Amino acid sequence: MYIKIKIVFIITSVLLGLQSCGVKKYIPEDEMLYTGATVEIKSDSIIKNESQLKSVLEEALLPKPNKKFLGMRVGLYYYYKMQKENPGFINRFFYKRFGEQKPVYKSDVKPYEVEEILLNRMENRGFFYSVISSEFEENKDEKEASVKYTVKAPKPYTIASYQLDSMPPPIHSEVKKSVAKTKLSKGMRFDLANMKMERERIDRDLKQNGYYNFNSSFLIFEADTNQYDKKRFDLFLGLKKDVPKKSIIPYKISKINIYANYHVEDSIANEVERFNEKNYINSSGFFKPKYLDPYVTLEEGQYYSPENSRNSARRLSTIGAYKFVNIQYKEQDTVYNDSLGILEANIFLSPLNKRALRVELQAVSKSNNFSGPGIALTYSNRNLFSGGETFNTTASFGYEMQVGGGSSSGKTSVDLGLKTELIFPRVIFPIKIDSDFFKYDIPKTKTSVSLDYLRRTQLYTLLSGSAQFGYLWQANRYVTHEIIPISLNYTKPSNTTEEFQNILDANPYLKRSFEKQFIAGLNYSFTYNGMVDATKKHQFFINSTLDVAGNTMSLFAKEMDNGKKGILNLEYAQYAKVDADFRYHLNFGKEQLIATRLFGGYGYAYGNSDIMPYVKQYYSGGPYSVRAFRIRSLGPGTYSDDGNSQTNYFDQTGNIRIEANIEYRFPIISFLKGAVFADAGNIWNSDPNPVYEGKDKFTSSFIKEFGMGAGVGLRVDVQGFVLRFDFAAPFHDPSKNNGFDFNVKETVFNFGIGYPF
Incomplete structure (x- = not known):
């Protein structure tokens, strides 16, 4: 099957290439195909930035010739094919993908008109009294013609x-x-x-x-x-x-009216509350002025400033309670004099629905043969305490069954979760912080509490709880900071079966990472997102995170019976973890781009911990990683699980991870997009696990231990919502040590939501 597909693809490509060369026979007898023009600049003096000037002149050359692809005029070929009475399905398909509107002939070129345009471009740049001439250059054998324009440039003014x-x-x-x-x-x-x-x-x-x-x-x-x-x-x-x-006179703002609960059908000012020299209209019972006021940078008596207007509009939009923010100015003509005008500023804030309910259905398929449905129900309140607070609570349920895998089939998994999140659009801190310090955005205070219950039949039950408190803000349009000074996590395994206990006894590292543990630490994340400029040719994205746990706990901890330290008889984890994600996109235009990614991460356990907690370790493989390998199935190092489906879910983790990806994305038709990609990466341990016999240790030869794969993908992209289907096969598997072998029989299917990077 794969051989047939490959042969068909090769034949189609060869035919496409051979046919697209044969456009000469379609050119009318009395015509020549126009292939473009060149510009030569002659000057007695040195022209500063001559190459830039030449580029300006070349951009003005008209008409534009028909396009070429790898030296072939594919688009023009399918234009001619479409002129037939019955062009056929194949020609129609390729015409939609590659075709052009019409051929450009020599008779379409008007050199004297182009000369006038070039003369105008030269005079606009100071080269007055320039002389422009042109001549055709013909190739009668190929039935092609081009134009050479000569520009004699005098000394500029x-x-x-x-x-x-x-x-x-x-x-x-x-x-x-x-x-x-x-x-x-x-x-x-x-x-x-x-x-x-x-x-x-x-x-x-x-x-x-x-x-x-x-x-x-x-x-x-x-x-x-x-x-x-x-x-x-x-x-x-x-x-x-x-x-x-x-x-030619400046304007000052005399009055600021803020409609905190504005509806188009109801613009009557029923209630007006004066706060901090601003009028809050219809705000009572909806949004307290003391919480809304810091977001407005406009002030009475202030000169009009478009920058202040943009800042206010942007800051108000980030609250999360409004769908529209509209700032309008009204001139007070009866007041202004010869040197000063007066404006009235009206800020109209149209709220989102205060309450929302979202249901999300999920389908799960994992590398350890667990598959099954899931459901998540989220309730949101976007203005809980009349201060723009966002309250989210999510209840989730998942049921999975393990199929296949011989004796391991029949195991089931039940996952229950409850997460509550409260986001304040302001800084909650013991010491008052002036909001004017944050010029671009006011930080949000995030708090969350979550509980999870996971039951795997014939294996174990895992109870976990977490709580976080921190801040999130944008420093400018591109940079975002997130700091979580309080991050608590507690996990407690129970109901461990004999089968799972045997797995733990066989792997002391895994056993230590699964023990009851308390994690208390600090997280910081820095993000630079240059991809907000979607039209730029070169786009960059950087995300770096720091996760440190256990240092504060060590100041108050006491030694326990097992020799470790703990708080309230709970052993705590102590580690430091840092990783960085670099991405670069090269835009070709027309929805074509090359996307690249480089990820590196390292975790180090010290003090009260011998090994990183299992939930903090790295894994490799899957739809957002090296796609030719299933989730958690790659590494560590050259280790192979030998098909042991009972253990591969647990122990293929490490404290070092390096990955690199490259992907070419292109449109196919309408909302259907395509991709060709290659991925490489792996995980390792800095201190080898004896169970792996040293195969997992990170060494200077780590590049040779990369798992590598390549594949193709289809994406359904509807206004930014992306369903992704990727098919990838490995061409280097470090666990097999068999060099490079592209094996399509081991093709892996990946399903994901959103682009991988």
């Missing part, structure tokens, strides 16, 4: 001085301050684009200082060459004639 012309007060003084920060300087070449950017920069400065009605088009540049005979000029900045009076 340069700035001798940049001065501010007369303007009425008070705008003159503000523009003067802005011009003092200009990047235009003596000796710079005349450039229309630079002048446009200068106008926009001054406009931003004026807006930031209250000039609500100003527009960059009100500014005008004038150049004077009369004083010089060596292609230099004086540049003057002034105001156009008949600029409206209200455009």
